[in-house]
Amino acid sequence: xxxxxxxxxxxxxxxxxxxxxxxxxxxxxxxxxxxxxxxxxxxxxxxxxxxxxxxxxxxxxxxxxxxxxxxxxxxxxxxxxxxxxxxxxxxxxxxxxxxxxxxxxxxxxxxxxxxxxxxxxxxxxxxxxxxxxxxxxxxxxxxxxxxxxxxxxxxxxxxxxxxxxxxxxxxxxxxxxxxxxxxxxxxxxxxxxxxxxxxxxxxxxxxxxxxxxxxxxxxxxxxxxxxxxxxxxxxxxxxxxxx
Amino acid sequence: xxxxxxxxxxxxxxxxxxxxxxxxxxxxxxxxxxxxxxxxxxxxxxxxxxxxxxxxxxxxxxxxxxxxxxxxxxxxxxxxxxxxxxxxxxxxxxxxxxxxxxxxxxxxxxxxxxxxxxxxxxxxxxxxxxxxxxxxxxxxxxxxxxxxxxxxxxxxxxxxxxxxxxxxxxxxxxxxxxxxxxxxxxxxxxxxxxxxxxxxxxxxxxxxxxxxxxxxxxxxxxxxxxxxxxxxxxxxxxxxxxx
Numbered sequence: 001x002x003x004x005x006x007x008x009x010x011x012x013x014x015x016x017x018x019x020x021x022x023x024x025x026x027x028x029x030x031x032x033x034x035x036x037x038x039x040x041x042x043x044x045x046x047x048x049x050x051x052x053x054x055x056x057x058x059x060x061x062x063x064x065x066x067x068x069x070x071x072x073x074x075x076x077x078x079x080x081x082x083x084x085x086x087x088x089x090x091x092x093x094x095x096x097x098x099x100x101x102x103x104x105x106x107x108x109x110x111x112x113x114x115x116x117x118x119x120x121x122x123x124x125x126x127x128x129x130x131x132x133x134x135x136x137x138x139x140x141x142x143x144x145x146x147x148x149x150x151x152x153x154x155x156x157x158x159x160x161x162x163x164x165x166x167x168x169x170x171x172x173x174x175x176x177x178x179x180x181x182x183x184x185x186x187x188x189x190x191x192x193x194x195x196x197x198x199x200x201x202x203x204x205x206x207x208x209x210x211x212x213x214x215x216x217x218x219x220x221x222x223x224x225x226x227x228x229x230x231x232x233x234x235x236x237x238x239x240x241x242x243x
Numbered sequence: 244x245x246x247x248x249x250x251x252x253x254x255x256x257x258x259x260x261x262x263x264x265x266x267x268x269x270x271x272x273x274x275x276x277x278x279x280x281x282x283x284x285x286x287x288x289x290x291x292x293x294x295x296x297x298x299x300x301x302x303x304x305x306x307x308x309x310x311x312x313x314x315x316x317x318x319x320x321x322x323x324x325x326x327x328x329x330x331x332x333x334x335x336x337x338x339x340x341x342x343x344x345x346x347x348x349x350x351x352x353x354x355x356x357x358x359x360x361x362x363x364x365x366x367x368x369x370x371x372x373x374x375x376x377x378x379x380x381x382x383x384x385x386x387x388x389x390x391x392x393x394x395x396x397x398x399x400x401x402x403x404x405x406x407x408x409x410x411x412x413x414x415x416x417x418x419x420x421x422x423x424x425x426x427x428x429x430x431x432x433x434x435x436x437x438x439x440x441x442x443x444x445x446x447x448x449x450x451x452x453x454x455x456x457x458x459x460x461x462x463x464x465x466x467x468x469x470x471x472x473x474x475x476x477x478x479x480x481x482x483x484x485x486x
Contacts, residue, residue, distance in 0.1 A: 154397030158426040162471045163478050174484045183401040199486075209486045223481055228405045230477035235406050237473050238466055241417040243442075243452045 001190030002033060002050035002151030005177050006117040008129045008141045010166050012201040012208070013119045014173045016181065017048045018151075020192035034196040035060050037067060039078055040206045043122040045086060046198055050151040051114030051134070058097050059114065063090065083128040087118055087138050095136030115150045120200065127202050155187040156180035170199050170209070175223065178213070182224045193220075244433030245276060245293035245394030248420050249360040251372045251384045253409050255444040255451070256362045257416045259424065260291045261394075263435035277439040278303050280310060282321055283449045286365040288329060289441055293394040294357030294377070301340050302357065306333065326371040330361055330381050338379030358393045363443065370445050398430040399423035413442050413452070418466065421456070425467045436463075 004017040017033040031053060037045045047063075049056035066076040080086045094116060101112045113134040121127040129141040131148040141148055146166055149157065160180050168176070174197060184191045194217075199209040213220050247260040260276040274296060280288045290306075292299035309319040323329045337359060344355045356377040364370035372384040374391040384391055389409055392400065402423050411419070417440060427434050437460075442452040456463050 154430070155401055157430055158398055158401070159474060159478075161429065162474045171484045171486070172478075175481060176478060178484070179478065179481070186404065187397070187400055211486070219482070219484060226481055227477075230480050231402060231405045233480070234470075234473035234477040235402075235415075235419060235422065237476070238418060238422075238469055239462070241414045241421070241462060243414070243454070 001188060003153070003156065003181060003184045003188075003191040004033060004048040004050055004117055004150045005147060005156070005160070005180060006048065006119050006129050006131075006141070006149075007147040007164070007173055007177065008119075008127065008166070009146075009168060009170070009173055011170060012199065012204075013046075013121075013127050013129060014170060014177060015046055015048055015117070015119055015198045015200070016174075016177045017196050018181065018185075018191045019194050019196065020190060021053050022190045025189060028190075028192070030192075030194070031057075032196065034198060035064075036198065036207055036210075037064070037078055038206055041123070042205055043078070043120065044200055044205050044207060045077055045118065045120035046200065046207070047090065048117040048150070049114055050116075052112050055094070055097055055101065055112050055114040056116075059090070059094050059116070062093055062097070081122075082125060083118075083120060083122055083130070086120070086122075087128075087130040087132060087140075090116060090118055091132045091136045091138050094132060094134060098134050117148055117150055121202065121205060123205055127200065152184055152188045152191050156184040159183065170201075174199070178220055178223050179227055182220070182227060195220075244431060246396070246399065246424060246427045246431075246434040247276060247291040247293055247360055247393045248390060248399070248403070248423060249291065249362045249372050249374075249384070250390040250407070250416055250420065251362075251370070251409070252389075252411060252413070252416055254413060255442065255447075256289075256364075256370055256372060257413060257420060258289055258291060258360070258362055258441045258443075259417075259420045260439050261424065261428075261434045262437050262439065263433060264296050265433045268432060271433075271435070273435075273437070274300075275439065277441060278307075279441070279450055279453075280307070280321060281449055284366070285448055286321070286363065287443055287448050287450060288320055288361065288363035289443065289450070290333065291360040291393070292357055293359075295355050298337070298340055298344065298355050298357040299359075302333070302337050302359070305336055305340070324365075325368060326361075326363060326365055326373070329363070329365075330371075330373040330375060330383075333359060333361055334375045334379045334381050337375060337377060341377050360391055360393055364445065364448060366448055370443065395427055395431045395434050399427040402426060413444075417442070421463055421466050422470055425463075425470060438463075
């Protein structure tokens with residue numbers, strides 16, 4: 001499993017991913033699931049991946065190779081004219097990979113499936129955030145649904161729904177995202193630390209902040225231990241039930 | 244989908260179930276999922292069900308018929324000598340029903356599956372709480388895992404994990420359970436009001452409190468609207484993140 005959140009704020013994008021992969025509970029590993037391509041001052045693109053690790057690694061390698069070999073640059077995500085076109089390239093590449101690896105005798109290719117969050121900005125356009133499906137299509141975040149989750153989405157969703165505010169600061173958004181991750185980590189062993197955090201401020205066309213939050217991160221430990229108390233205080237603040 | 248919670252407290256049992264059933268999002272109905280058998284002063288048994296409605300209704304009808312026809316009383320849940328034996332009867336009846344209805348040509352019988360929470364107390368023994376699987380086996384709540392959820396369990400779990408305390412009052416437990424239900428209802432259309440609530444106080448051998456919480460219940464509306472603010476206040480009470 002995996003847990004990734006991509007959040008669109010008035011000020012820009014906040015992205016966070018965990019790093020745990022597993023093939024059964026007796027075989028867990030740590031792999032990066034956040035990948036960035038930058039042309040500083042012109043574009044910044046960040047992918048976060050969930051699903052079959054062989055598929056997502058192949059996807060990232062393919063996208064990356066095309067940005068490095070100018071003679072076979074097409075279709076390169078660094079050359080695409082818009083975020084929409086970048087999303088199309090990622091989606092098509094993902095779909096092709098899954099189709100290639102899926103056993104032809106087998107109709108469901110769910111074993112090789114992967115889902116991708118793509119966030120970023122290209123000069124002249126606003127930042128955009130996409131959720132790309134293994135079928136090769138995708139949806140875009142908007143005012144009504146300004147954040148996407150992939151992987152183990154349920155445990156961490158209620159707090160995002162309640163406390164998200166597009167006008168919030170990056171600092172508050174990171175705090176909120178960490179609480180959401182903490183709830184997920186406490187409930188599902190297949191989501192685990194360290195977390196990768198990235199902030200992309202609008203109109204900077206680069207990664208503004210990047211940090212890896214490890215299990216011994218003091219701030220995360222504080223959030224994790226104090227959130228329980230904070231929730232109890234919140235419960236106490238509600239009026240009491242009477243029979 | 245469904246959401247049911249059974250909670251073991253020092254003072255007794257708190258049970259809550261939703262009432263929505265659905266066959267696709269375009270076909271939703273309201274059905275009771277909480278059923279009680281009482282022999283006042285001797286035993287009280289409450290079932291909550293999740294899964295295929297035909298299966299759970301047949302289960303309840305079968306169990307109920309056996310308590311009413313003395314000549315074919317065996318195995319009646321009103322005659323079983325212990326909660327463990329009641330759980331065995333329910334589990335075996337459930338398994339038999341699923342086996343009967345499952346298409347024999349089909350190996351997976353998941354279509355007919357159902358899961359059951361059984362809570363209650365029989366005179367001379369402490370109250371007990373069981374989670375019964377469609378395979379006909381079951382587990383019992385203990386000190387480490389003092390509550391069970393069935394159905395759509397994930398959205399409402401983090402708050403239960405954080406705020407549950409075995410020493411809490413029935414009133415606080417109902418408040419907590421309503422918050423957990425509210426988080427679930429807000430996230431999953433297939434869980435819906437009204438909710439059925441029941442409290443069984445230890446050593447009373449009867450249903451102490453029973454209530455149906457409807458969509459226009461004032462207390463629930465207050466909890467639902469104020470929990471969002473309470474969560475934001477809780478977030479604000481945590482130390483701020485700095486890059």
